[in-house]
Amino acid sequence: MIVRIMGEGQVEVADSHFPELNKLDDELLAEMEGGDEDGFRRTLGALLDAVRRLGTPLPDDALEPSELILPAADAGLDEVREMLSDDGLIPG
Amino acid sequence: MSGVMKRMGMIFRAKANKALDRAEDPRETLDYSYQKQLELLQKVRRGVADVATSRKRLELQLNQLQGQSAKLEDQGRKALALGREDLAREALSRRASLQQQVSDLEVQHQTLQGEEEKLTLAAQRLQAKVDAFRTKKETIKATYTAAQAQTRIAESFSGISEEMSDVGLAIQRAEDKTAQLQARAGAIDELLASGALDDQSGLGSKDDIQAELDRLSGGTDVELELQRMKAELAGGPAAQQQAIEGGAQGNGQQPQAPHRFDKQ
Numbered sequence: 001m002i003v004r005i006m007g008e009g010q011v012e013v014a015d016s017h018f019p020e021l022n023k024l025d026d027e028l029l030a031e032m033e034g035g036d037e038d039g040f041r042r043t044l045g046a047l048l049d050a051v052r053r054l055g056t057p058l059p060d061d062a063l064e065p066s067e068l069i070l071p072a073a074d075a076g077l078d079e080v081r082e083m084l085s086d087d088g089l090i091p092g
Numbered sequence: 093m094s095g096v097m098k099r100m101g102m103i104f105r106a107k108a109n110k111a112l113d114r115a116e117d118p119r120e121t122l123d124y125s126y127q128k129q130l131e132l133l134q135k136v137r138r139g140v141a142d143v144a145t146s147r148k149r150l151e152l153q154l155n156q157l158q159g160q161s162a163k164l165e166d167q168g169r170k171a172l173a174l175g176r177e178d179l180a181r182e183a184l185s186r187r188a189s190l191q192q193q194v195s196d197l198e199v200q201h202q203t204l205q206g207e208e209e210k211l212t213l214a215a216q217r218l219q220a221k222v223d224a225f226r227t228k229k230e231t232i233k234a235t236y237t238a239a240q241a242q243t244r245i246a247e248s249f250s251g252i253s254e255e256m257s258d259v260g261l262a263i264q265r266a267e268d269k270t271a272q273l274q275a276r277a278g279a280i281d282e283l284l285a286s287g288a289l290d291d292q293s294g295l296g297s298k299d300d301i302q303a304e305l306d307r308l309s310g311g312t313d314v315e316l317e318l319q320r321m322k323a324e325l326a327g328g329p330a331a332q333q334q335a336i337e338g339g340a341q342g343n344g345q346q347p348q349a350p351h352r353f354d355k356q
Contacts, residue, residue: 003097070097071100
């Protein structure tokens with residue numbers, strides 16, 4: 001499956017790795033909803049590292065839609081919460 | 093439970109869908125496609141009218157020739173009564189050559205009549221297809237409008253597009269496109285099979301009789317089409333229905349994709 005890390009690009013991750021990534025992802029969501037800023041930073045870092053470690057980067061000129069999208073490494077908790085509410089990522 | 097990755101991906105797709113939907117309203121596309129089908133149907137009907145005109149012209153010619161033939165026969169009889177056998181012979185030989193023309197034209201007339209019936213049948217069948225498309229189109233449009241309204245309600249409650257509504261819109265759009273393409277392909281097949289498309293290109297430069305002769309020499313395609321239509325009739329209306337409704341089934345795959353990133 002193709003995962004985009006915002007600001008970094010796309011990586012292709014084999015489906016077999018998803019149980020591991022999903023665990024971190026669910027943790028991340030729980031921390032975001034619970035407002036746990038420290039936990040959020042830690043889990044986001046771990047999740048991004050795991051995606052980079054398990055995935056193969058796609059060439060820059062590849063034109064593949066991303067099936068999953070991750071916030072940038074320096075994204076704050078509020079920022080991500082903002083992206084997931086309101087108007088979403090593309091205005092309008 | 094859906095994680096951050098999936099939700100962000102969903103929002104991206106939802107927004108992309110919206111951008112697409114703004115650019116191209118499927119309902120307008122459907123209406124446009126329907127218009128195109130009507131134009132194609134018009135062309136076939138014009139083809140039928142052209143054949144009918146040629147047939148009538150042949151009938152007039154036949155009448156004329158038969159009148160001349162009768163006149164020559166009369167003249168021959170009179171010449172014979174006056175003891176001018178040479179004149180009678182001349183009249184009868186002219187009549188014989190006229191009779192040859194008459195029988196040639198009669199054969200042409202018969203073939204033309206058959207051709208006209210086939211074209212009329214093709215036009216009727218196309219008409220039925222266009223009617224079916226119109227019904228389907230109105231259904232799809234109504235469904236689309238309802239889906240849109242649902243999305244708006246969901247948006248006003250939650251502030252973001254509900255995932256399912258947007259997936260529904262994507263399916264709808266794909267379904268519209270498929271139905272449209274299939275209908276277009278069906279109509280074009282129909283026209284090619286009936287020979288009406290060839291007619292259009294031929295009529296400008298050739299005279300009617302030549303166009304008819306061309307059409308006659310292409311008669312095998314029409315025969316094949318007729319065979320196909322007969323087989324279809326024997327197979328019941330199911331086969332015809334499928335051409336239009338294939339769109340709904342063909343897109344059964346579409347909703348699968350989003351589920352792939354569902355989590356347990």
